[in-house]
Amino acid sequence: MEQDTRAANLAEGWRLAWAMGLLMEEALPEDSTASTPAVRASMRGNRGKDTKPEKVLRSLLFKEGLRYRVNARPLQGLRRSADVLFPKARVAVFVDGCFWHVCPEHHRPAIKNVDFWNEKFADNQRRDAETNRILEEAGWTVIRAWEHEAPEEVTKRVISAVRGASGETGEA
Numbered sequence: 001m002e003q004d005t006r007a008a009n010l011a012e013g014w015r016l017a018w019a020m021g022l023l024m025e026e027a028l029p030e031d032s033t034a035s036t037p038a039v040r041a042s043m044r045g046n047r048g049k050d051t052k053p054e055k056v057l058r059s060l061l062f063k064e065g066l067r068y069r070v071n072a073r074p075l076q077g078l079r080r081s082a083d084v085l086f087p088k089a090r091v092a093v094f095v096d097g098c099f100w101h102v103c104p105e106h107h108r109p110a111i112k113n114v115d116f117w118n119e120k121f122a123d124n125q126r127r128d129a130e131t132n133r134i135l136e137e138a139g140w141t142v143i144r145a146w147e148h149e150a151p152e153e154v155t156k157r158v159i160s161a162v163r164g165a166s167g168e169t170g171e172a
Contacts, residue, residue: 035112053147060155089162093143
């Protein structure tokens with residue numbers, strides 16, 4: 001089984017494992033809404049927090065001297081967490097993914113399981129609007145940014161809101 005490259009050697013090993021019956025296709029659980037095991041694996045791999053756009057934004061805010069909470073609930077009893085939270089200034093920042101929150105520029109509609117996905121997207125949009133309303137009624141400033149937005153621009157919006165609300169240069 002000696003191959004010219006490591007990649008070819010690994011590929012041959014996987015082919016042999018399949019041929020010997022050591023590997024088999026994963027069956028979908030009965031309650032799964034995924035159309036295939038590959039789709040299920042992809043869905044399970046999506047992060048709900050600490051995404052790359054969130055980390056970049058947090059890094060820029062930290063460099064500007066701002067201190068914040070990460071994935072924290074703005075209001076006790078509200079089962080929703082802001083990606084970046086400034087409790088003293090009452091500013092909640094959400095970095096929304098283009099796919100999950102139906103970005104008008106980048107969202108691609110589902111091709112399979114269309115009814116499920118349309119309902120999922122509509123629920124996400126309803127929850128986002130409800131969250132905005134609840135927080136704003138409680139005196140919070142809500143900033144929503146798309147994952148594709150330039151982090152520097154989002155940082156400027158956040159800094160303006162935090163420093164405008166608190167009159168200070170940062171928050172603990």
